Amino acid sequence: MSAGAAALVARAIAPEALAACIAGHRSAEPGHVAALNKLGLRPLVDLDLRLGEGTGALLALPVVQSAARAMHEVATFDSAGVTEK
DSSP states (O other): OOHHHHHHHHHHHOGGGGGGOOOOEEESSHHHHHHHHHHTOOOSEEEEEOOOSSHHHHHHHHHHHHHHHHHHHSOOHHHHTOOOO
């Protein structure tokens, strides 16, 4: 089962699960494109991959990890002591 089909099933069973889904990539396969459109997910990368071995997810993972680190580790204006002028 593809990740797109799994996400469609998850949404049918528990619609709130879609909030935890990230579309790592857009496959060149028409079914995957249709699944992303139905789910309303925008992929992080679109490289016309169709290997089916998780390559798209592997390429997208560093982007997701970097975003999570930025959200949790980058200082805010308040925590850095920046004052408004």
